[in-house]
Structure formats: C-alpha cells, structure tokens
Amino acid sequence: MTERANYPEGGATWESLKSQMDAMRTDDIDWKNGRAPLYVFHNDAATLDIGKRAYMEYFSENALGRKRAFLSVQKMEQDVLDFGLSLFNAPSNGHGVFTSGGSESILLAMKAARDVWRAAHPGAENRLNLVMPISAHPAFDKACSLMDIEIRRAPLNPDCRVDINAIAEEVDDNTMAIVGSAPCFPHGVFDDISALSDLAVSKGLWLHVDACVGGWLAPFFARNGRPTPDFDFRFHGVRSISADLHKFGFCPKPASTVFFRNADDHEKAVFVADQWPSGRFETSTLVGTRPAGSVASAWAVLNHLGSKGYSDVADRLGKMVDRYVAEIKKIDGLRMVAQPELTIINFTSDEVDMGLVADEMKARGWLPGMTRHPKGLHIMLSMFHAPALESYIADLQQAVESARSNTAGKAQSEAVY
Numbered sequence: 429m430t431e432r433a434n435y436p437e438g439g440a441t442w443e444s445l446k447s448q449m450d451a452m453r454t455d456d457i458d459w460k461n462g463r464a465p466l467y468v469f470h471n472d473a474a475t476l477d478i479g480k481r482a483y484m485e486y487f488s489e490n491a492l493g494r495k496r497a498f499l500s501v502q503k504m505e506q507d508v509l510d511f512g513l514s515l516f517n518a519p520s521n522g523h524g525v526f527t528s529g530g531s532e533s534i535l536l537a538m539k540a541a542r543d544v545w546r547a548a549h550p551g552a553e554n555r556l557n558l559v560m561p562i563s564a565h566p567a568f569d570k571a572c573s574l575m576d577i578e579i580r581r582a583p584l585n586p587d588c589r590v591d592i593n594a595i596a597e598e599v600d601d602n603t604m605a606i607v608g609s610a611p612c613f614p615h616g617v618f619d620d621i622s623a624l625s626d627l628a629v630s631k632g633l634w635l636h637v638d639a640c641v642g643g644w645l646a647p648f649f650a651r652n653g654r655p656t657p658d659f660d661f662r663f664h665g666v667r668s669i670s671a672d673l674h675k676f677g678f679c680p681k682p683a684s685t686v687f688f689r690n691a692d693d694h695e696k697a698v699f700v701a702d703q704w705p706s707g708r709f710e711t712s713t714l715v716g717t718r719p720a721g722s723v724a725s726a727w728a729v730l731n732h733l734g735s736k737g738y739s740d741v742a743d744r745l746g747k748m749v750d751r752y753v754a755e756i757k758k759i760d761g762l763r764m765v766a767q768p769e770l771t772i773i774n775f776t777s778d779e780v781d782m783g784l785v786a787d788e789m790k791a792r793g794w795l796p797g798m799t800r801h802p803k804g805l806h807i808m809l810s811m812f813h814a815p816a817l818e819s820y821i822a823d824l825q826q827a828v829e830s831a832r833s834n835t836a837g838k839a840q841s842e843a844v845y
C-alpha cells in the first residue's frame with residue numbers, strides 16, 4: 429500500500445510549489461521531444477500560445493452559466509459549434525454540443541440514440557444493443573455499461589476496416605445504433621462510412637460516426653488532395669458524429685464536440701430535472717460545471733488557424749507521416765498493419781516479438797504505444813514527432829536487432845491504453 433500524503437498545513441509559496449513540481453516531473457515522459465505516442469497533440473508554438481492565453485482569459489468563468497451570466501462564452505461556444513456543423517456538412521437542422529472529451533461526446537450520442545429508439549418503441553422491454561467494430565473505442569463500452577446496453581462487436585477485414593456484413597449480421601430488432609470510426613484508434617484507418625450509412629438507411633438504424641481522434645483535421649487532409657475517406661453528414665445514414673477539439677483540433681483540454689443531424693435527436697441527449705428547491709436544471713452535457721477556458725481557447729485556436737492553418741498543418745503532418753512510414757518500412761522485419769489514413773501509424777513484424785521491441789524502445793526513453801492484434805507498435809503522430817524522427821528510427825532499428833537476437837527473451841511490455 430502506498431503511504432497516504434499528510435493533509436497540508438498550507439502556506440506554500442508558488443516558488444516552492446513550482447520547484448516541487450519540477451522535481452516530481454523529472455520522471456515523466458519527455459513528451460515535448462516526441463517521446464509519447466499519445467496523450468499530447470501539437471501543431472506549433474503560436475497555436476499553443478493562443479490556446480493558453482485564451483484559456484487564461486476565461487480561467488474563472490463557468491460554461492454552465494453561459495446562458496445567464498457569461499453571454500460571451502455562449503457566443504464563442506455557438507461559433508465553435510457552427511464551425512463544426514459546416515465542416516461536417518450538417519443539414520440546417522443540425523445541432524452541436526460542446527463537451528469535455530470524446531468519452532462524453534460518445535456517451536451523449538448513445539443516450540440520444542437509446543432514447544430515440546425507446547420513443548419509437550413504446551412499451552418495449554428487451555435489453556438494447558449497440559453493434560460496433562471490434563476496433564471502436566472503449567468509450568462506447570463505458571457508455572453502454574452505464575446505460576445497461578449490450579455491446580456486439582464485429583470483426584475487421586484484412587484492411588482493418590470493419591466487415592460490413594458482420595455488422596449487418598449482429599443487428600436485430602433491439603439494435604439501437606451502429607458505429608463506424610473515422611478513423612479507428614488502433615490501426616488508423618476509416619471504416620467504410622458510406623457502406624455503413626447505406627446499411628443504416630436500409631434498416632432504419634442510427635449510425636454514429638466516431639471521428640473523435642481526427643474529425644477536426646481529416647477534412648483538410650482531403651482538401652489538400654490526400655486520399656482521405658469522407659465520413660460526415662453527406663452520408664444520409666449518419667445521425668451523429670463525435671469529434672474532439674483537444675486532439676487533432678490542437679485546442680487545450682478538455683474540449684470535444686458531438687453533432688446531431690436533427691435538433692430533435694439532440695433533445696434526447698438533454699437532461700432536465702425540475703424537482704428540487706432551486707428550480708429547473710437543464711444541461712446538454714454530462715458534467716454540470718465546466719471550464720469556460722476550454723470554450724474560449726477552442727474559439728481562439730479555430731479563429732487563429734482557420735481553414736488556412738488547418739490545411740497547412742495537415743500538409744506538414746501528412747508529409748511527416750509519409751516519412752515515418754517510409755523509414756519504418758526500410759527496417760528489416762517490420763511492416764505496416766495498414767496504410768495510415770490520417771496520422772496514426774501501427775506497425776508489426778512476422779519475424780520479431782514486438783513486445784521485445786517495445787521493451788527495447790522503453791529502455792531507450794520512448795513510451796511504447798502498442799496494439800494487441802496484431803502485436804505491434806502504435807503512434808499518433810503530431811508535430812512534436814517531427815524533430816524526433818531520426819532518433820526514433822535509429823533507436824527502432826537497434827531495438828529490432830536486439831529483439832531479433834534475444835531469442836529466449838520474454839517481453840514485459842504489453843498493450844495498455
């Protein structure tokens with residue numbers, strides 16, 4: 429058992445707190461130099477600075493009170509949601525919600541899907557189910573666990589996209605929604621949203637597209653002419669989309685969005701309670717109090733970058749992804765699991781134990797991101813990784829050689845998220 433920290437007497441100065449923080453973080457991963465494969469996303473110093481400044485401007489305000497007390501926060505939030513509605517080609521009746529992260533966005537979409545299903549099936553008592561690719565994010569498991577919904581997982585095709593027939597086979601009368609990822613976290617490829625949409629339309633199903641990881645950036649990859657699949661409301665079966673600002677939108681955490689094709693669907697995600705002494709309480713989010721700094725900084729970053737800035741970072745990121753892929757392919761024994769469609773790379777080996785490779789990378793100061801099936805390494809590349817490319821590849825080359833010669837070795841590293 430770890431020793432419990434004593435409750436402080438207080439009086440610590442900022443200087444002392446700062447020096448304690450500096451001392452504590454010496455063992456943290458060196459993310460600024462590209463040694464973390466996930467958790468932190470970066471474009472450039474100017475975007476970071478704008479995000480921080482805007483966040484600090486609204487450090488104390490509370491977005492819960494945006495409609496009554498902080499109208500500026502309401503205006504900025506609506507602007508951000510409007511930007512997303514047009515980016516994702518939502519119809520005029522579309523509606524967005526600003527949330528704290530992908531998990532909350534997904535939870536709200538699932539609640540809306542469940543309640544729309546229930547409203548359409550009065551009196552139905554069977555347990556509902558959600559049908560999704562095996563590669564869909566565990567945020568769906570969390571949402572469904574909270575709402576007592578069964579999860580049915582469909583396998584992937586060899587190209588790592590979900591098998592549409594397998595999705596169709598899992599669907600039954602109690603299916604409240606199906607899911608496609610754009611792209612999926614493990615392998616970095618887009619499910620075939622067009623085919624999922626056709627299935628949704630033909631069976632009258634709710635299709636949720638999880639574009640959490642790259643939704644705010646993928647359209648600019650496409651606009652730059654990189655082959656990037658479409659995934660948005662232009663497909664008629666797409667009923668809701670989750671897209672995180674705090675990942676490849678390069679906005680400060682916590683910030684995500686969820687969009688609904690119809691404002692009526694969104695109504696089902698709204699929570700209302702009206703039976704306590706303080707009057708009606710209504711939120712579109714899971715959380716109550718929430719940081720206005722997130723809203724202000726997302727608004728500032730989006731206005732700062734705009735279509736020019738996102739196209740520019742998409743261009744730089746795309747070129748960097750290509751360089752990583754080319755260098756990894758040159759290493760004897762490694763192969764890509766899939767051709768990356770955005771910024772996530774996942775590679776494996778048929779010759780060496782990737783767990784041992786991960787151990788070797790860890791020993792060289794890299795936090796190894798891993799997948800289980802197939803056993804491989806995984807990185808969400810953002811601009812922190814550009815200057816790290818040469819040292820990463822040199823270490824990876826050595827790590828593969830060491831793993832190859834370590835025939836009796838037992839890997840310590842395993843896929844954890």
Ligand SMILES: Cc1ncc(COP(=O)(O)O)c(C=O)c1O
Nearest residue numbers: 529530531565567613638640641
């Ligand atoms: C595809 C996808 N969906 C959902 C999430 C969950 O997002 P969050 O960690 O912001 O809750 C992630 C996080 O990486 C993701 O990659």
